[in-house]
Amino acid sequence: MTEKPIQEEKRAFLTGNEVVAWAALAAKADIMYGYPITPQNEIMHYWTRMAPKFGKRFLQTEDELSAGFTTLGGVLAGRKAFTATAGPGNTLMQEPMSMAEMMRIPSVVVVQQRGGPSTATVIYSQQEVTMTTFGGNGEGFRIVYSPSNHQELFDYTIKAFNTAWKYRFPTFVLGDGYQAKLRESLTLYDPEARGIELIEPEPFLGTEPVNGTKSYTNMRNTYNTEDELYDIIVRYGEEYKNIAPEVIEFQEFDCEDADVVIVSHGVVSRAAKGAVQELRSQGLKAGYFRPVTLRPFPADQLRAIADKTKTLLLVESSYGQMSKLVKEAIFGSTVALEYLLKPGVGVTSEELVAKVKQMI
């Protein structure tokens, strides 16, 4: 028996990519399949250094199509497999994830967003929201976590494995280049030592005979009739709707009496948090709302706030991808909408404070 990667809780000062590799180890991932792309490369670098010490494996594939499909093969074989990608790699990853969506194959993909469209920048952005939440030729039956700091990157990467295996919808941890490369303090822990039960994977294929008899599994993603497909998708839709309340996560503060509520996600919500605190200290009524799950989206929770406040300020490092999710969530509300959209560029608290002051 190999030792546990994390014996006892410890403070560490790590880059986000290093955190993801530690989290995958802590979540008892067995195998990573991956293809190099900045800014996720170091997830593979750390994984390939640490994994063999704990009896875990890695395969460098020929592209992200292969990284995604080999990951699904690993899961079908009964292992906790995962992959990581970014930008154009995430584009290719949509094909395997649409198969995962159709066949309900639990899968974990860590995305470190970079600038787009196309090759764009290798640095940072929040432009993979639409693709990650609704990519592929499907219905967006996926779960997408948007962490905002390294502790969350650790927590939600661990959680993603449980979520994927529990609900069997493809699960994404949607980070970004800043989080990937930045060094920050966090607490590493063994989830089981904290009482978090880790779901054991089970093989779909290559199963052992039971009492000497093997039962065979034939899996497909192609259907013969419209009705057959319709029944399945409607059932998936119902299931997705039913689990959504359990899965949805969000954060809010100071919204009760707010004139303006800043809505943001991921690393941008750190600037939003700072801005709201600063505005409040100056006696201005600002509030903070952050979807932690972008899919399913905390629609009812945001709608309740939209019904109380005067203006939602939608802030993101994209030209409006989160805003689209927000507008769908609050459909019918008469709240005013303001925007600070900075595709591929970071947002500071200072500019948010200035923006809100200009609005009030």
Add this chain to the structure above:
Amino acid sequence: MSTVPQMPKCWKVESKPHKFCPGCGHGLVLKALGEAIDELGIQEKAVFGADIGCSLLAWDFFDIDTVQTHHGRTTPVVTGVKRANPDTICIAYMGDGGGYAIGSQHLVNAAARNERITVILANNCNYAMTGGQMAPTTLPGMKTETSPYGRDVNEAGYPTQGPEMVAAITREGAYVARGTVSNLKQLKGYFKKALQNQMDGNGFSFVEALSTCPTNWRTNAKDTWAFLEKEMTQYFKVGEIKNPAAKEGESGE
């Protein structure tokens, strides 16, 4: 006399008669494969991946753990299974479009990495499932829906020589052969050696099977066999190209 045709033990009885067109080569390829699996006694350990193409009709063909994947992506799915559980015996089954066009990067790289999997590719000179378009393997001058005046080699190049390509990029340990549905005994022998090669942990194994598609070729039974045996075999030479076992003194077929 029984009217039930003799079926390999690993065929799933409930899904028979199978869904391929009359005279289709896929059923014959899978008969040879089924017999090879039976004779090696690996039904319980085998994992069968079926590509999109007419091969998808084999998703419930066998009493074997099976996953039907995407067009061209069966090689990586099966690679992922094998890497995660090396005790399985993994077979990727695909057409010439799946293997030599959309999935060619996967075939090339799996071969180059010497993945311990077996790829079986049914070459019927066209994209059958989508209605008979030109494939990488369409013969020069051959008419298809997208080469209605015949494949022009100046425009479309020459037919892909799959096994020769795989042989060129693999090193010791790989097994590579081309068989035909017109010689099922030989084809079964190739499958057995390919699978044995995987089981022995030697390396990648690849068998192309020359196959028939009377529906898209628009041929009757006689012309179908004539095309297979006279036209196809001129470009696609049947035989073993690489056999690690033969090097150790065992005779090849």
